[in-house]
Amino acid sequence: MSRRVEEKAQARQKVAELRAARLRAERRKRLLIALGAVAIVVVVVGGLIVVRLTGGGKQTTATPSGTADTAIVSALAAVPATTFDQVGSDGVQGGPAAITAPALTANGKPKVLYIGAEYCPFCAAERWPVAVALSRFGSFSNLGTTHSASDDVYPNTPTLSFHGATYTSQYLAFTGVETTTNQKVNGQYAPLDTPTAADQQTFDTYNQPPYVQSGGSIPFIDLGGKFVSSGATYSPAILAGRTQADIANALKDPSSPISRAVDASANGYTAALCQVTGNQPGNVCTSPAVTAAAGKLGRS
Incomplete structure (x- = not known):
């Protein structure tokens, strides 16, 4: 058991x-x-x-800063004359206005002075037509690529940068000043380029009424002391969601909203520059679109 x-x-x-x-x-x-x-x-x-x-x-629209590749720089100078003529200059908001001032020169040539900042969305938009117009008179090297600030209106607008760029032309001299980057340090956009005393004086003198309608705005562009422009000539929203390559490729297409904004604004700048250079080069300054835009140049 x-x-x-x-x-x-x-x-x-x-x-x-x-x-x-x-x-x-x-x-x-x-x-x-x-x-x-x-x-x-x-x-x-x-x-x-x-x-x-x-x-x-x-990828987001905040494309990285860097150097513009050859295709982008080439596209700035390769907009067909027929495209410029088809887009004309209608619809451009503002643009160069004639002023009475001493000639602005450098190295014996009329000088174009651009002052802006990389964070600025309106500068981002306006660099495109300024670069396209200047590319009809000369050539750029070391152009940069960047975007406007991510915490401003029209965030991350894709654009070029004139910081460190050089411009070669038999007709014009160019100074591009980007005063700050698009990145903040201790709550402020980090400094980049410092205008010379003479360029700062030009900015302070002519970037206010009666020379421009909205005083103190950037970008500020002085074209040989004969014309000035302040602010953007079209809305940065047109460039939203694009890359620099997208924009460069669209410049040749007259049906593109980008071309109708950028190239049309470039026609206005070109017309002003032709008056600064004595209508040289002739093939540019006698084109139908430039001739028509010359009749629309504003006065301060």
């Missing part, structure tokens, strides 16, 4: 041990699954961080 009781007790003990073993195995399995899930999350998050830091993944 006692032997059967002992055997039953041993059997119950073995059952209990088997159950305990199964529980331990189940716990280990659950632990391994949990650890595996954590590892996957760590890998995924780490991968996303790496992608973000290296610039991979989905």
Whole structure:
């Protein structure tokens, strides 16, 4: 009797041990699954961080700053004459206005002075027609690419930058001043270019009424001391969601809203520059669009 009781007790003990073993195995399995899930999350998050830091993944309109590639620079100077003529200069808001002032020159040539800032969305828009117009009289090298500030109106407007750029022309001299970057340091946009004392005086003198309608605005452009322009001639919204390459490619298409804004504004600047250069070069200054735009140049 006692032997059967002992055997039953041993059997119950073995059952209990088997159950305990199964529980331990189940716990280990659950632990391994949990650890595996954590590892996957760590890998995924780490991968996303790496992608973000290296610039991979989905691109936003905040295209990186850098040097404009050859295709973009070439496109500025390759807008067909027929495109300029088709877009004309209707719909341009403001633009160069004639002033009475001493001639603005550098190295014996009429000088174009641009003062803006990389954070500024209106500067971002206006650099395009200014660069297109100047490319009809000469050529740029070391043009930059950047975008307006992400925390301003029309955020991340894709654009060029005149910081560090050089311009070569037999007709004109050019000074491009970008006073700040598009990045804040201690709550202020970081400084970039400093105007010379003479350029600052030009800005202070002519970037106010009666020379321009809205005093103190940027961008400010002085064209040889004969014309000035302040602010943008079209809405930066037209460039939203595009890249610099997109914009450059659209310049040749007269049906594109970008071409109708940028090239039309460039016609106005070209007409003013032709008066500064004595209507040189002739093939540019006698074109139908430039001739028509000359009759629309405002007066301060």
